[in-house]
Amino acid sequence: MSKAKDAQAVKAVLDYLNRQNRPYSAIDIVNNLHKEFGKTAVVKACEGLTEAGKIREKVYGKQKVYVADQSQFPDVDDGEIKEMDAQISQLSELTKRRGDEVRRLDSELKGLNNTISTEEAKKQLAELEKECSVCKQKLIKLKEGGNTITPQEKDKIYNSRKGFVKEWRKRKRMANDILNAVLEGYPKTKKQLYEEVGIETDEEYKVSPPEV
Known part of the structure; x- marks a missing residue:
């Protein structure tokens, strides 16, 4: 891989980890970057960034995960954390209500799609009225004792x-x-x-x- 591509991989990995601020393995990063860079390039970028002190590496058994350097982010006091937790709770509840509404509307839409249109209903009604008229005429003949079959x-x-x-x-x-x-x-x-x-x-x- 060219030096320019290596540099792009380093920048992409660093920007992604700083933006997400969550731990990821190299494979996670490859997939989350939509495989724009191969595993070798991402592993190399992670190791280089770790050595440069721009990200942190954590080892769990045979698994390595990488996370943004937390020292670059401002401290968050307990009040802000509680406020953010409250916002998360409110947004979660809102998401749940919106999800329920979407499911309700989706069910209603399916029901409407399964019903016939007004034009089709009119057509079926006309056919049934015609059939009913034929049956009425046949019933009259039966009651009168007339010849009902050819x-x-x-x-x-x-x-x-x-x-x-x-x-x-x-x-x-x-x-x-x-x-x-x-x-x-x-x-x-x-x-x-x-x-x-x-x-x-x-x-x-x-x-x-x-x-x-």
């Missing part, structure tokens, strides 16, 4: 019925074939098999596939 609809219903009855017979036949095959090697009666397996039959409910 021949095409009638044919569709009958064809669907034929398909369902055919499927009913087919499945019943398949089920009986399977059960009869099982009964060939089953040591108990058919009734006991049905009870054990939980099979319900048409005969039990007195129903049977209708004639098509």
Whole structure:
């Protein structure tokens, strides 16, 4: 790294520690300066500033932390400290209230975003009114005993019925074939098999596939 870059790193580290006036490790300083300078440059700057007496180094086990030289700052009396503590308490309370308000407004905003617009509501209302009108007309015909379905609809219903009855017979036949095959090697009666397996039959409910 060039001497100019080294000098920039020294100035950046010193300005940052004096401005924050809190202890930081070299890695913290690298990250807090958005990695503008590499770890090697920051460590070198910290060691040089420590030797020059511009910052202080504290060692905690294997960890080194650096902090601004406190002698450069004016003394603060107890009254000022208490006043600052009171301000911190007031600002913390204000921050909490503002945070609660932000969360409340955010929740309200989400609720509004999840509701439909006035135009969409009007559109849905018109569609429902149209559907309601059709249903009313159909109800009138039903009450009067008039023809309520078209021949095409009638044919569709009958064809669907034929398909369902055919499927009913087919499945019943398949089920009986399977059960009869099982009964060939089953040591108990058919009734006991049905009870054990939980099979319900048409005969039990007195129903049977209708004639098509």
